[in-house]
Amino acid sequence: MRQRWPLHDRAVPVVAWRIVIVLAAVLAEAWNIVNMVRDGEPPTEHFAYFTVQANILVIILMLWMLRSREEHRPRWFDHVRGAITAYIVLTGLVYAVLLAQPDEVWSWSIEYTNAAQHRFIPWMVGLDWLLVPTARRIRVSRAAWWMAYPIGYLVASWLRGGLIDGWFPYPFLDPGEHGGWAGLVGPTGQVLLAFLIGILLVATVGRLRYRAPGPAAASLDSSPSSTSSRPYSNSSP
Template sequence: MLLTAYRTPLRPPLCHDLRMRSRAGTAARTLVRGLRLVFAVTAVAAIASIPMGADVAAGFSYVNFFSYFTIQSNVLAVGVLLAGAVWDPTSDRWQLVRGAVTTYLVITAVVYAVLLSDIDVMLDDRWSNSILHQVIPLVLVLDWLLVPPRRPIGLVRAPTWLVYPLVYASYSLIRGAWIGWYPYPFLDPWDKGYPRLMLDLVVLGAVMAVLAFGVAAIGDLSGRLRRRDTDDVRDVRPLGP
């Protein structure tokens, strides 16, 4: 009875604290989903503004337009942001998709900053250029950090995210040899030859692998810190194959 007397006054504050945490969590999720929708619409506007402002009579090609990695990766980002805003999936498979698309946007930002910032890649509009190469990549990274996967991705799964860039490079080289047009200078073999091109692609692939591992690692670290702060002791095994 003595223990009961001491414990009883602690229950109402504890329940109140749990209710406050629940309300704060709901408000935070609502805010995140709203921001996802805003940035998805922003990305769509940036993508659509390019062909709308292009001179079709001067030879603008929609096939070439959608052959840019920047455009493809941002289209994927729009899909992830919209899905997160409307449905907010939490399955393990969806976390892998989020991690993959986040990696592609990081690749877009890094490759642009290092190799393409002073080169004409059909993005003359500064607003669209900034949105697609800087803002949306940053948004995807922040979304990955603030809403990390509940279970660790693990470094074993990260290399699977590189399948799409490999397919993209193969598509660009095959199509480029066929029509005589390459979306990016570093994919064009005519000036430097195929041996140098292959070497450059190996180096670029290694950089992409580091970026993929980095995205997986920061997602796992953020998830670990989040679970520690919330005392979440659910299954934290790495995602299975």
């Protein structure tokens, strides 16, 4: 009989790890909200950052996994977990490559909120995905749907900035930074391509790491689930 992989959903180290992720994410966002109120930043701007949205999604995901068992989750749950993992990991990578000032990338003098939301939480969630297998095997072809949220975010940001208040959350979305809308093809295309490649890599890792622990997992994978009837400075996201 094949021995079960020790880092499963209910293992004590995994539960503890996910609790730490939740606490770190909640503290970072609470700190952000305090700064938002103190500095007079409009909530409509603060919560429009992909970084903030991705970290909130992480909190929801981790609480969901902590409160429910694998067999009680819908069949599509592992794709939701994979998508949120991809969003937060790519948030950290895009920040390091495109948004951080050169002296911030490896600096430890940045604020906790910046370090947590762009460094600690992305890598902690990424390790959770790498070390704790999914309940069902991921279909990489279906992971293309994970791009729906980044694309929707992009369109919503352009509609808001172009038609409503002229505010864009990131420089690679701002036509004023690139000589007009045509100038956005390059920087925005690079970000979208990075997301597509990153999503496919995360999905592939999830598929390769999948290991059915035994007959119970096989039945879980084959039977329907009972529930089936997403900044420039240290202080900004």
